[in-house]
Amino acid sequence: MTEMQHIVLARRPEGAPVAEDFRLETAPLPVPGDGEVLVKLSHFSLDPYMRGRMDDAKSYAAPVPLNGTMEAGGVGEVIASNHPGFAPGDIAFGMFGWASHGCLPGKELRKLDPAHGPVTAALGVLGMPGFTGWAGLMEYGRPKAGETLVVAAATGPVGSMVGQLAKSLGLRVIGIAGGAEKCQMAVETFGFDACLDHRAYDDAKALRAALADACPDGIDIYFENVAGKVLEAVLPLMNVGGRIPLCGMIAWYNAGALGANQGGEVDQLPKLWRTILVKRLHVHGFIITDHFHRFGDFLKQVGPKVAGGDIRFVEDVAVGLENAPAAFMAMLGGGNTGKQIVAL
Amino acid sequence: MTEMQHIVLARRPEGAPVAEDFRLETAPLPVPGDGEVLVKLSHFSLDPYMRGRMDDAKSYAAPVPLNGTMEAGGVGEVIASNHPGFAPGDIAFGMFGWASHGCLPGKELRKLDPAHGPVTAALGVLGMPGFTGWAGLMEYGRPKAGETLVVAAATGPVGSMVGQLAKSLGLRVIGIAGGAEKCQMAVETFGFDACLDHRAYDDAKALRAALADACPDGIDIYFENVAGKVLEAVLPLMNVGGRIPLCGMIAWYNAGALGANQGGEVDQLPKLWRTILVKRLHVHGFIITDHFHRFGDFLKQVGPKVAGGDIRFVEDVAVGLENAPAAFMAMLGGGNTGKQIVAL
Incomplete structure (x- = not known):
């Protein structure tokens, strides 16, 4: 495996996004630098906020640049690590984007314990x-x-x-x-x-x-x-x-x-x-x-309720990176049921 | 003195109020009943909120009824009292309306100490x-x-x-x-x-x-x-x-x-x-x-600053009850400078 795939913003949408606003690309698999971790994604998240990132408008976060990888949180298995906190086989969450693989500084990642439930929970109910x-x-x-x-x-x-x-x-x-x-x-x-x-x-x-x-x-x-x-x-x-x-x-x-x-x-x-x-x-x-300093409190309070079934969650899974744009466009129109996820 | 004067809402304005929306009337001077206090007003207040009371729209307060006295806070001298807390000569604040005199239950009035500054402050800076x-x-x-x-x-x-x-x-x-x-x-x-x-x-x-x-x-x-x-x-x-x-x-x-x-x-x-x-x-x-339970705190904190000149105030005084409508209409257009008051 020397290549990865990702979806880039091909052009800025006018109104509702259409297929031509996205493009699937192949790129060389990144080599992790100092402190970095390479992850093979199993799932990433599709969320409404991503529509805002497609516009070149002043907002609370920078837009995705043209031809840049669409933004998303994802989870997957570490396949190479230059960070002491991560070893191959670990499961990690990070902002890898709409992609098959991602390489980020270890300090930007969060290690998940699969014993705490399905890893996809980190994209939705516990994310x-x-x-x-x-x-x-x-x-x-x-x-x-x-x-x-x-x-x-x-x-x-x-x-x-x-x-x-x-x-x-x-x-x-x-x-x-x-x-x-x-x-x-x-x-x-x-x-x-x-x-x-x-x-x-x-x-x-x-x-x-x-x-x-x-x-x-x-x-x-x-x-x-x-x-x-x-x-x-x-x-x-x-x-x-x-x-x-x-x-x-x-x-x-x-x-x-x-x-x-x-x-x-x-x-x-x-x-x-x-x-x-x-x-x-x-x-x-x-x-x-603005509130991530309270994320630990959230996990502590809500994690057990999810594990115990007191807080339930429903996921809508699209399979395959190439199907992410269609799933995203459908979601903006309410076509999904439950948390929209892409499985790779 | 057996009569009083007051200004009533003659009709509901369409857009900006005009002179015909108000009417000056004469009425017998009220005789205070049990617990009531009769006051001869020296000043009353004109405030923007009164425009809302002229409309028959659902709001946080009831509208002034047609032919009812226009609402206002006023100050004046007690001329008769059936309430143990007030005696003739006392200075009192109450919601007497646009009027030369007013008669209200003593429990709805607040006694003012003229030693604490001009009584008109109770209509503006300390009101x-x-x-x-x-x-x-x-x-x-x-x-x-x-x-x-x-x-x-x-x-x-x-x-x-x-x-x-x-x-x-x-x-x-x-x-x-x-x-x-x-x-x-x-x-x-x-x-x-x-x-x-x-x-x-x-x-x-x-x-x-x-x-x-x-x-x-x-x-x-x-x-x-x-x-x-x-x-x-x-x-x-x-x-x-x-x-x-x-x-x-x-x-x-x-x-x-x-x-x-x-x-x-x-x-x-x-x-x-x-x-x-x-x-x-x-x-x-x-x-x-909704906040009047804190009015005492306000007077305690701000009263000394007003008395000491650290908080200043400016008043715009119209003289004569009959001039209240014109002063009110001007105020809605920003024609006043400082707190708009009517002196009787």
Whole structure:
């Protein structure tokens, strides 16, 4: 084995990515330098944030350069190491990208213990998405027993973590998801009190009416990861003193420069601003990379619950590096069910 | 004296209030019942929030009923009392409305000690507006020395309190006000580092460029009381982790149903939402009536600073009840300088 494969950003998408925005390339297998570790990946993660990295817009992280490898966290087996902390055969997590192999400084990698469960958990329920749900809910949601929480993408790795944690804390939890199958999964697998299929409602007004029925005491926490129609439906139902941890807005990710003019011809900002004032809401934007100093606490708290089956997770696995772009494009449209992973 | 005068809401305004929306009426002087106190007002307060009370829209407080007395806090001398805590000659503050006299239960009144400074301070710097600035800044702004704060309506009773407190805590403070005279006052009287005249800039973009010059290290706290063009100018300049205490949006108060479609034809909400996410902002809506349990702390902390001249205040006094509507309408357009008061 002297070669590796990876997928590069062939061009910047306009709107929703298409196949031509990606290109599968072959490259020489890297030789690890001082302190570096070479890993043969078994799986990598596909997450909505990667859509943002494809745009050349100023954001909290640098965009993927044109012809650069698409960004992703992955797991795999160490096949060569110049770092004392890693030996061949170890299983490691790192930001290797959409690739068959990766070579990174050992200090940027995290060793996984396969005894703690499937290694893919490090990409989802016990990785960045699960950690995002935990940190956002606990730090900014400030959940209290008896309150009502709403989260969309309910069967995704963030939404399902938020919902299950909130249920375990005694909240009423209402999910929103795309399609009857996911809604059933939110209730039966993840224990949500109810889950609404946003596709069954023509507009925000219809969705709001259904949400109002499902939330007779209003909404205290809206964990925001989708925006768009769901945000519009939720806002008027927020209770006084409500909290909105805001970590994503997938409904708007495909609009080119994120956030530019995706709405209608009516400026909704004054209405939002008024709602925040009148309802005394607390809106907290957060980026999970700011919180990694608490990752150890997260693993300690949530790891045993995952191992014990108290927190469940669902994965959607695409097989083969060449199928990553299609899986990614489908995910942005809600075509996946559970944490989207690529297996190599 | 057997009669009193008061101003009632004659009809609900469409957009900016006009003279015909108000009516001066004469009524018999009330006779205080059990536990009630009759006060002859010397001054009452005009504040932007009163515009919201004129609309029949669901909000955090009930609207003024048609033909009901316009709401206001006022101060004056007790002329009759059936409450053991008040005697004729005492000076009291209460929500008497736009009126020459008022009769309220003694338990709803606060006795003022004229030795502590002019009684009008209870309407501004040591009343609801000053308290709004203090509570919003300290609880939600979380100011730290070396940071940069921006506040508009800089010479108003909220903005001038926020700016002076922030200066005393070691922040760089940039004001925004309407007109060169107010800008000069913000710097010379209130000690702001700089103050921009929003009228000197054609649009949000031009104002933003000037703000960027005045805030070379970005903006950490935007104390929001105006919205509109200022909000649009400020948002892109917010630093990561910035805070926005949000207590008002006077730029949008005259649009009938507050917050409905005052913006342009582009939906600015996605851009705002993106900024909150990318910059990890914390937006806190608050209504000062939720915080009155801390009013004693406020008086204890800020009262001595006002008495000692460390916190200064400016009042704009209209004379005569009949001139209250004109003064109120002017204030909504920024025609006042300092705390707007009506003297009787």
